[in-house]
Amino acid sequence: MRAATFWQPASACGDRCRAGGSRRTATMTSLTRMTALAGVLLLGLLAAVLHSGALRVMARAIIAVLGVKVVWRGPAPRPGSLLVANHVSWLDVVALAAVTPVRLVAKHDVRAWPALGGAARRAGTIFIDRTRPSTLPGTVREVAAALRAGRSVAVFPEGTTFCGPESGRFRPALFQAAIDAGAPVVPVSVSYDSTEACFVGEDTLGASVVRVARIRGLTLTLVAAPALRPDTGADRRVLARAAQSSLGCGGYHLAA
Numbered sequence: 652m653r654a655a656t657f658w659q660p661a662s663a664c665g666d667r668c669r670a671g672g673s674r675r676t677a678t679m680t681s682l683t684r685m686t687a688l689a690g691v692l693l694l695g696l697l698a699a700v701l702h703s704g705a706l707r708v709m710a711r712a713i714i715a716v717l718g719v720k721v722v723w724r725g726p727a728p729r730p731g732s733l734l735v736a737n738h739v740s741w742l743d744v745v746a747l748a749a750v751t752p753v754r755l756v757a758k759h760d761v762r763a764w765p766a767l768g769g770a771a772r773r774a775g776t777i778f779i780d781r782t783r784p785s786t787l788p789g790t791v792r793e794v795a796a797a798l799r800a801g802r803s804v805a806v807f808p809e810g811t812t813f814c815g816p817e818s819g820r821f822r823p824a825l826f827q828a829a830i831d832a833g834a835p836v837v838p839v840s841v842s843y844d845s846t847e848a849c850f851v852g853e854d855t856l857g858a859s860v861v862r863v864a865r866i867r868g869l870t871l872t873l874v875a876a877p878a879l880r881p882d883t884g885a886d887r888r889v890l891a892r893a894a895q896s897s898l899g900c901g902g903y904h905l906a907a
Contacts, residue, residue, distance in 0.1 A: 674867040676718070684864040687716035706774035710748035717863055721746050725875030728837040731801040732878065733794070733829040735894050736839040737818055738807035740850040741859065743841045746871050753805040754797050756790075756825065777804065779825075787824055794828035804828075808891060814849045823891035830885050835878035840898040844870045874898075 676684075714721055719742065728734060728751060736743060747753055759780040761771050777793050780786045797804050808821035829836045843849075847866055850859045863869065876897040881890050 675865050676867045681865045684717055685861065688713060688860070688864070706748055707752060710745045713745050714749050718869065720868070720870045721750060722870060722872045723750050724872065726877065727751070728803055728875060728878070729835065730803055731798050732803045732835045732837045733798060734803060734805040734837050734839050735808050735821065736805065736841050737898060738809050738812045739814065739841050739843065740812060740848050741856060742848060742863065742871060743807065746873060747805045747839070750873065751803065753803045756794065756804060756806045781810070791825060791828045794825055795832040798828060798832035798834040812851050814846065814851050821891040821895040823887040826887040826890045830881045830887060830890065833883065835880050836890060836894055837878045838876040838894040838897045840874040842872045
């Protein structure tokens with residue numbers, strides 16, 4: 652029971668984290684965005700069957716049709732880096748896939764999703780099963796192998812989404828992959844200029860997508876800190892704390 656709790660962190664964030672008051676688009680603009688998003692997903696899923704590189708193209712298209720501005724600050728990660736980021740929304744995943752070639756680490760449930768699960772597998776997604784702690788060593792080995800092969804991997808070590816100031820601690824397990832592979836760890840801070848982007852509590856994916864489509868001028872900022880280069884035999888817990896502390900406050904910030 653203790654292991655299951657450790658592996659499935661819970662977030663205290665909920666609807667109260669979304670302050671409201673964001674600028675809204677016209678109803679017709681929202682409908683147009685949703686229609687365009689459906690088209691992008693359909694074409695993206697079809698393309699993923701034929702070409703594994705379709706993930707990045709689809710991610711960029713999703714960002715574009717939803718009218719989200721993505722800003723990247725800091726050095727570009729070199730290939731074969733472990734990107735570790737705080738987790739606020741499903742948009743975090745889309746943004747990272749859009750700005751840099753990465754393999755994503757996702758919960759194992761995604762594998763069974765109709766169409767999307769197949770596309771995720773085709774794109775090289777690494778699945779982690781938090782209900783079975785015994786599978787952790789295999790997941791760490793898979794991430795380490797990808798890093799050794801020169802593929803960057805993106806991980807959200809908090810294990811669930813938080814609204815920002817109440818961020819959860821970085822779980823150290825997958826940091827071991829970077830130590831084993833001798834790979835740099837690049838901490839990436841994810842922030843939004845509206846709390847409406849937070850995907851927390853009892854929120855559903857459908858409701859969150861509609862809410863994002865209604866926001867006018869949403870900006871998502873990704874800030875990469877200087878890479879951490881762990882020595883052989885480094886302590887993954889110390890590395891996880893160092894990575895999280897380099898993010899600063901993380902989470903979201905409100906526009907002035």
